[in-house]
Amino acid sequence: MTISPETAAVGDTLPTITFGPVSRTKLALYAGASGDHNPIHIDLDFVKRAGLDDVFAHGMLSMAQLGRVATDWAGSDRLRGLSTRFTAITPVNATVTCEGRVTERFEQDGTPMLRVALTAKVDDGTQTLRGEALVSAA
Amino acid sequence: MGIFDRNTAEHETAPINVTVERGAVAFFAETIGETNPIHFDADAARAAGHPDVVTPATYPVVIEMAAAKIGKRNGVPDTQDVIKVDNRYVLHGSESYTYHGPIYAGDTVEVISRVKSFADAKGGALEIANLELEIRHPERGVLAVAERTLIHRLPKEKQG
Numbered sequence: 001m002t003i004s005p006e007t008a009a010v011g012d013t014l015p016t017i018t019f020g021p022v023s024r025t026k027l028a029l030y031a032g033a034s035g036d037h038n039p040i041h042i043d044l045d046f047v048k049r050a051g052l053d054d055v056f057a058h059g060m061l062s063m064a065q066l067g068r069v070a071t072d073w074a075g076s077d078r079l080r081g082l083s084t085r086f087t088a089i090t091p092v093n094a095t096v097t098c099e100g101r102v103t104e105r106f107e108q109d110g111t112p113m114l115r116v117a118l119t120a121k122v123d124d125g126t127q128t129l130r131g132e133a134l135v136s137a138a
Numbered sequence: 139m140g141i142f143d144r145n146t147a148e149h150e151t152a153p154i155n156v157t158v159e160r161g162a163v164a165f166f167a168e169t170i171g172e173t174n175p176i177h178f179d180a181d182a183a184r185a186a187g188h189p190d191v192v193t194p195a196t197y198p199v200v201i202e203m204a205a206a207k208i209g210k211r212n213g214v215p216d217t218q219d220v221i222k223v224d225n226r227y228v229l230h231g232s233e234s235y236t237y238h239g240p241i242y243a244g245d246t247v248e249v250i251s252r253v254k255s256f257a258d259a260k261g262g263a264l265e266i267a268n269l270e271l272e273i274r275h276p277e278r279g280v281l282a283v284a285e286r287t288l289i290h291r292l293p294k295e296k297q298g
Binding site: 030036040050059060079080081 | 162165166169170171172173176177192195196203204206207225227228230231232233234235236237240
C-alpha cells in the first residue's frame with residue numbers, strides 16, 4: 001500500500017532505499033562530486049599512516065540516502081528539515097539500508113507537519129545513522 | 139589540551155558568493171544514486187515547474203565546500219583550517235539542515251560560515267566543535283541553515 005504525506009499516520013513506514021555496495025570508486029566519485037577531499041575516505045596510504053586499517057565511507061553519502069528516503073516519498077518541495085547523528089562509521093564495500101517511519105503529526109505555524117524517524121544500517125545490522133526529517137503534510 | 143583552536147569560538151567568515159552549477163548538481167545527484175530527474179535533467183525540472191535542476195537535500199554541504207575553495211583562492215582560510223581540524227582524528231558527529239526555500243542550479247548564493255562553540259566529552263577522550271552555515275539568496279532570503287558537529291578522537295598525548 002502506498003501512503004502519502006497528506007494521509008500518513010504515526011507508525012506508517014516509507015519505502016526503503018538500499019544503496020551500495022559502497023565501493024572505493026564510489027567514494028572517489030563522492031569526494032569529487034561533494035568537494036569533501038578528506039583523504040581518510042579515499043587514500044589508503046594516508047589512512048595507514050593515521051593508524052587505521054582501511055578507508056571508510058563519507059557519512060554524508062549515507063545522509064544523502066536518508067534525504068532520498070524523505071524526498072522520494074514526499075517530494076523535495078515538502079522537505080523542511082533533515083538531521084542526523086552519525087552513530088558508527090560505514091565501512092568501505094558496505095551496503096546501506098535506509099528506512100523511515102512516521103513518528104509524529106503536528107502543526108507548525110498552521111501547517112500540518114510530519115516527523116519521520118530515519119535510520120541507516122549496514123550489512124551486519126549496525127546502525128550507522130539515526131536522524132529525522134520534517135515534512136510538510138499540506 | 140585538545141587539537142581544535144578554542145580561541146576561534148564565534149569566528150564568522152565574510153559572505154562568499156557561490157554560483158550553483160547545473161553540471162555539478164547533476165554529477166552530485168547521479169553519484170548519490172538520485173533517481174528523480176528534477177535533480178539532474180533541466181527539462182524534467184522545468185516540466186515540474188522549477189526554473190532549473192533542483193539541488194538534492196544534502197547539497198548545502200557541496201555549496202559549503204565550494205565556498206571554502208573560493209575563499210582559499212582569495213586567501214581566506216576555511217572554517218576547518220580556522221579551527222585546526224586534524225583529518226587523522228576527525229569524525230563527523232552530526233549534521234542538520236533547516237530548509238526555507240529551494241536552491242536551484244543557476245542561483246548565486248551567499249555563504250556564511252560560523253564557529254559556534256567547543257566542548258569536551260568522554261572524560262577528555264573526545265572534543266567537539268559546533269559549526270553553523272547559512273546560505274542566502276539576495277532576493278529570496280535565507281534558503282538553508284546547516285548545523286554540524288565535528289569530533290576529534292584525541293590521541294593519548296592530546297588528552298587531559
